[in-house]
Every structure is written in C-alpha cells, then in structure tokens.
Amino acid sequence: MTTDGQHLLRIYFDAALALQDQAYDAVLIARARDMKIASAAVLRVIEAYGDTAIVHGGKARDLAPYQHLIVELVDTQPKLKAFVETLELSVEIGLVTLEKVQVVGYGGHRHHGA
Known part of the structure; x- marks a missing residue:
C-alpha cells in the first residue's frame, strides 16, 4: 500500500516548554487529536545540535538539564498548515519543518489489553 499526498510536520523544542502549566508536547498532541490530524508522535532527542553547533544530549556523560523533543505529525498539507x-512560536521552539512524504506501508497498531 502506498499513499501519496501526505506531508510530515516536525516541531523541535525544549522538553521543559510549557503552556498554561501543561507540557507543550501534551498540548500539541491534544490539539492534533482535536484537529483530527491523521498521526502524531512525540520523539525524545538523544543527541543533536542546531544553529549554534552546541551539542545537546541525554547521555549519562551529559549532566546538563537540556532535553529536547520533536513532535511529528502526518496528514495532508492543508491540515498541517x-x-x-495554531503554534505559539517563541524562542523555545526551534525548527519547524514541513515536507512531502510517501507512506509505503501501514500495519496498523495493536492495542495491548484490548
């Protein structure tokens, strides 16, 4: 099964970011569900760098409190735009990207305990 016309939106931000005392990743996932976005996931970044070339990581040797998350959404371009x-663009939000993707397979998801 392949699906054309799908896009991937990625939102990079600090894990400590909150909106009205709620974790920003939880806010984004709830918002995506409310907007009936086809797919959403939160990814924890293990190691990365951006425009400053400072490496941020979550390894034991890196005791800095900086952790980063990526929220990925997949749906049509109009829905993702x-x-x-709705994003609260600020200094804490890093990169936001949108790209065309081709879904080449989807096996569904088995819910445990169902």
Whole structure:
C-alpha cells in the first residue's frame, strides 16, 4: 500500500516548554487529536545540535538539564498548515519543518489489553 499526498510536520523544542502549566508536547498532541490530524508522535532527542553547533544530549556523560523533543505529525498539507497556524512560536521552539512524504506501508497498531 502506498499513499501519496501526505506531508510530515516536525516541531523541535525544549522538553521543559510549557503552556498554561501543561507540557507543550501534551498540548500539541491534544490539539492534533482535536484537529483530527491523521498521526502524531512525540520523539525524545538523544543527541543533536542546531544553529549554534552546541551539542545537546541525554547521555549519562551529559549532566546538563537540556532535553529536547520533536513532535511529528502526518496528514495532508492543508491540515498541517492549519496546525502550524495554531503554534505559539517563541524562542523555545526551534525548527519547524514541513515536507512531502510517501507512506509505503501501514500495519496498523495493536492495542495491548484490548
């Protein structure tokens, strides 16, 4: 099974970011569900660097409190652009990207205990 016309939105930000006392990743996932976005996931970044070339990581040797998350959303471009319009763009949000993807397989998801 392949699906054309799908896009991937990625939002990079500090794990400590909150909006009205809620973790920002939880806010984004709830918002995506409310907007009926097809797929959403939160990814924890193990090691990365950005425009400053400072390496941020979550390894034991790195005792700095900096942790980063990526929220990934997959749906059509119009739905993802509408989602982008709801973002609270600030210094704490890093990169936001949107790219075309081709879904080449989908096995569904088995819910444990169902």
